[in-house]
Amino acid sequence: MSLISRRLYSSGRTRGLRLAVIGAGPAGFYTAYRVMSRLLDARVDMYESLPVPYGLVRYGVAPDHPEVKNCQDKFDEVAQSPAFTYIGNTPIGTSWPHPPNRSLPVTAIAPHYDALLLSYGASKDRLLNIPGEDTLSGVYSARAFVGWYNGLPEYRWLKPLLDAEDVAIIGQGNVALDVARILLSSVDELRKTDITDYAIEALSKSKVKRVRVVGRRGPLQAAFTAKEVREQLALPDVGFHPIPPSLYPEDISTLKRQPKRILQILQKGSATPLAEASRSWELNFLRSPTEFIPDGSLSRIGSINFEKNALEEPRFAPESAARGTGEYEELPAQAVFRSIGYLSESIPGLDELDIPFNARRGLVPNHNGRVLHFSSGSEEHTVIPGMYTSGWVKRGPTGVIASTMMDAFETADAIVEDWTSGQAFMSKGGEGDKGGWDAVRGEVKSRGIRPVNWEEWKKIDAAERERGKMLGKEREKFSQTEDMLAVLE
Secondary structure, eight states: OOHHHHHHTTTTSOOOEEEEEESSSSHHHHHHHHHHHHHOOEEEEHHHHSSSSSSSSHHHHHHHHHGGGGGGHHHHHHHTTTTTTEEEEESOOOOBBGGGGGOOOOHHHHHOSSSSOOOOOOOOOOOOOOOHHHHHHHBEEEHHHHHHTTOOOGTTTTTTTTTOOOEEEESSSSSHHHHHHHHHHHHHHHHTTTHHHHHHEEEEEEEOEEEEEOOOOOOGOOOOHHHHHHHTOOOTEEOOOOOOOSSSOGGGGGGGHHHHHHHHHHHHHHSOGGGGOEEEEEESSSEEEEEEEOEEEEBBBEEEEEEEEEEEESSSSOOOOEEEEEEEEEEOOSSSEEEEEEEEEOOTGGGGGGGOBBBTBOOOEETTTTTEEEOTTOOOOOEEEEEETTHHHHHHHHOOOOHHHHHHHEEEEEEEEHHTTTTOOOOOOOOOOOOOOHHHHHHHHHOOOOOOOOOHHHHHHHHHHHHHHHHTSOOOOOOOOOHHHHHHH
């Protein structure tokens, strides 16, 4: 008998943990992996609204960054375990494009598990809340654009207006630079990636000449990494407009390693001299958009009004805040991409399980992944037995795959600690053995939901790879749920 099994018996557990995971992205998979590796008799069922797994790894990672997707090999290893069940095309609560009667209430699965893990990511965009944002054509969220070129069914029909010569991206994180890089990259190079074929067709007709990546603070407060900005500056035939020297400290050698490296890269500039480039990009700092202004048609964006900002002292500290100066500047833009962050949303039915949700921050209140319930108007809180969270719905939409893994491990360790120490878990449905997916399956069938298992996902995967092979690339994704399911019929 293993040490873990002995701990289970010593804490009064006579069977293995039954865990339901909502969301098949990296946070869910890494948590499942850690739990299964530490509790050898645990059984994990993973529910996903789309037929296909991997979440942000499949639909958020830039197609020219295939190395980031190597974590899929680990996830596939997890899914091969007989203790793991993948249940795709089965949305919990409501999820586009499924109507409410074709989704599964969270209250329908809770009684059949000891623990519930919320790891469903962020599906909502933060808004600028300025005039023209929701009325003018040519205004998009970066999330929608990334989903469009990555084949996310929700954005298959986005049809971004790429006839714009001047494009603005509001925000200066890695996603903003991903968008800029896709807009300015050679289409022939992109063809070799798993970017969708329809995106290639649209990008091949693009008229984009100049991309402005705009942030409200300075270079030392921008959220992009050295790797991202280096790739952007290395794009062939793309020039970079120099940053005013006044935005740099007089002596950058005194900075910490990471910010110093970023400033050195920016000072070096682009591989292609600006005068010789056919297209260009720039980083505009200390600007906050105040209004999207229509063009002559009055229906499409033509320019953006920005308020100029100043940094509060110390100006060259990472945490320096920006304040408006009352001076304004209007810059041309026939298309704009908002890249100021994402928000998670609550799943209908969470309140019936007494699971709180902080709508302002877009996350489930928790401590180390354990879901907390706060008393009304008080800082006093209690841990909700058997309820856990991981990923962006746990900590907000920040970090990369590596930080998501460590965050997931923290939650998994909390689950294991609670289980082996005899803490209370979900009691609804009784304290006896939990049926898990076997008990939920009938409810899924009665609602007309067609679940997809792991073997069926692998058939979809093989079909995508075969489609890609014919185009000389790794895969060509199906961008509509119906096409994915058609492979299985």
